[in-house]
Amino acid sequence: MGYIQTDDGVRLFYRDWGNREGARPILFVSSWSLTSDAWAYQMAPLSEQGCRCIAFDRRGHGRSDESPTGYGFDRLADDIAALMEALDLRGVTLVGHSMATGEIVRCLTRHGSGQSGSGRVAGVVMVGTITPLMARTGDNPDGVDPAMFETFRSEQLLRDFPKWLGDNIDPFVNEETSVEMKGWVTGMALQSSLNALLECHRAITSADFREELPAIAVPTLVVHGERDVTTPLALAERTVALMPNAALSFYEGAPHGLFLTHRDRFNAELLAFARR
Template sequence: MPADLHRNRAAIARPGFIRTPDGAELFYRDWRDEGAAGHGKTIVFVASYSLPSDMWAYQMLPLARQGFRCVAYDRRGHGRSSDPGGGYDYDTLADDLAAVIDALDLSDITLAGYSMGGSEAVRYLTRHGSGRVARLVLIASTLPMLAKTPDNPDGIDRACVDAFQNDLMMDYPQWLADNARPFTGPNASQAMIDWVREMALRTSQQALYACNETVSRGDFRAELRDIDVPTLVVQGDRDVSNPLELTSQRTARIIPDARLVVYEGAPHGVFLSDAARLSADLAAFASGTARER
């Protein structure tokens, strides 16, 4: 694979940052509780479009206290990572994930991707292989394909993408305000909603636009058949961002060794609405003790 020629150039740029082969610097966090009794297995978290690694706090903290090593990073143009002005295609984003994994020399990992991050995780596996990955978790992902096309007639019409991109260029803060409650669910506090909005507002507008275009054009229907690690697929049945029947149900049918777990009544933001349950499911799956439900 062409990416392999440059993977070893990824390095720790300075404390807390990894430099990618094309010069972007990615902020990362590496949480471990040295005093916790546990097996030390590693979970690598790939965040949502528009959100930085902070979004995983309510999974990373309890899991680290159980003895897991929890690694997450800010996608380029997001959070504390640099804003290089390009590289928002899935190949480059998968190479960024590879840079994190390689620079930290991680192995036997559980790779957990949320929303767009799930697609990046899949592209990492099909582009870089599963040598370092033992398991995959796809949470409320955009997989396998969102766009409406003649061979995907139930997909999302291009007009919806165009409307969002118009809102992004005209009044993104108002769009966030209008859509925060459907994202977080009815039980989220106003303070929690404000926290999510603040994180999203820190993201580069250019990255938002480019990543949205990448997501809208993504087609992983063939690629999913090549996933060769056990996979847990998680989604809420009240997800208005990525409808369950369009995304996770189809994804779980395509991946050879996949199991779908549906959170009843949960919105897109299951990492907040069902934080404790998601953490427990991640712990059981990563440690190999998950049971059929």
Template sequence: MSEKHRRTHAEIARPGFIATTDGVELFYRDWQPLGGPGNGRTILFVPSYSLPSDMWAYQMLPLARQGFRCVAYDRRGHGRSSDPGGGYDYDTLADDLAAVIDALDLSDITLVGYSMGGAEAVRYLTRHGSTRVARLALIASTLPMLAKTHDNPDGIDRAYVDAFQQDLLTDYPQWLASNARPFAGPDASESMIDWVGEMALRTSHQALFACNETVSHGDFRNELRDIDVPTLIVQGDRDVSNPLELTSQRTARLIPHARLVVYEGAPHGVFLSDAARLTADIGAFASAS
């Protein structure tokens, strides 16, 4: 695929941060290989909606120990990145991803996107091309389209989005507490759930609201047909956030040569509920020739 848009002229702003063209500083972590058979191949992780790069700790550390270079960053308005007050559309978010790739001069990447991060990864590929990306992994993604419309009648009704946004405006901590167990699954410890909740509570409320609008309007049904790299799709069959039948099963039919792996009994938060299995699947996929 040829590059359709200009490359992002990004640079290291200060240790641990990358400056985008619109003045946002993106926090990133770059964990060098610690040994093992990964041979220094790069895995770049894009986090979930509402969560920073910390969410990937239980994949990044074991994979770095296996010999992979593991890179992750905080989306604008999340974690330690700038809270710029705008730029939460998919094009800008994909350009932020391009800024990370360019500033660190990454290549032969296995690009791993979780939930909303999967859509950002796809938009990066269709907007910037696949020159630097060798493989794509979509984990519990929001793709191809969540909203209920006349041509997507099985989608999620707008009333659900409105109810969540009302919780954002009134009592987001209570919403998190009520939805934590369905997200993480029955076996996650209370301490692990608390950790995830604390990360989500540090995210900019404006970013949460704006990104929720972006996700709810996303339509990637045509774009997915243009993906030209090997693609792994992983999702739990008890995902109440992004139902399997609405998301990954349809995505697998749209992306050429995609492989769908369904985790039986797993919730949306497979990076917690099935951390070791997900790590192994990502490592095996990143090792493929």
């Protein structure tokens, strides 16, 4: 475990597990409100399989510094690039959940994509993607009314975020998920800065990646659950259609938090993808 410092003075916490000698690294990026802890059930078993597994806390989340600004996708993408550079990671499989899928796309388009990215990225796994565009616009009539996002921010996030977490943890997981696991996830989310959550949510619900996705030529696996009520399957299907080297992996009966509920299948698929 340790910290890197970005060029705007923010310390980002990261954890680095497993084999650092010769193994292709897997870099995990967590969703909105969650931290590097969320990937523990991938990092531990994959480290046992000989992988090098790295995860970090986004600025304003978990153990990383809060900053007054910097929660747009450009800055957050630069933070991923800064971590890869600081640790000199090469041949990386980038794994992102929900919000993190947009950060990864922006990282590749800002810092070089091509067939092998800047030389650092070998492949991408996108879980519960927010791409290509969540909001309803004139040329995206199937999106969500932006007023609904604003209502969530003003009436729930800024009034009683802990209650919203409690009310919405069940759809994130499944019926077999223990009360203790649910508490662990919601407790993790409560470590994040409310200001960071507000600004990140604004970024998530307004960002348009439609022009960027065709430029991502590295092999990409888009993983999506049938019961995902946070990001509809149509987003995953449209993302795959826009990317030249992407495939969809559909998980029947899986929720948005499938990396927890369907961890055995997901871990096996991730390991095979990283070692391809």
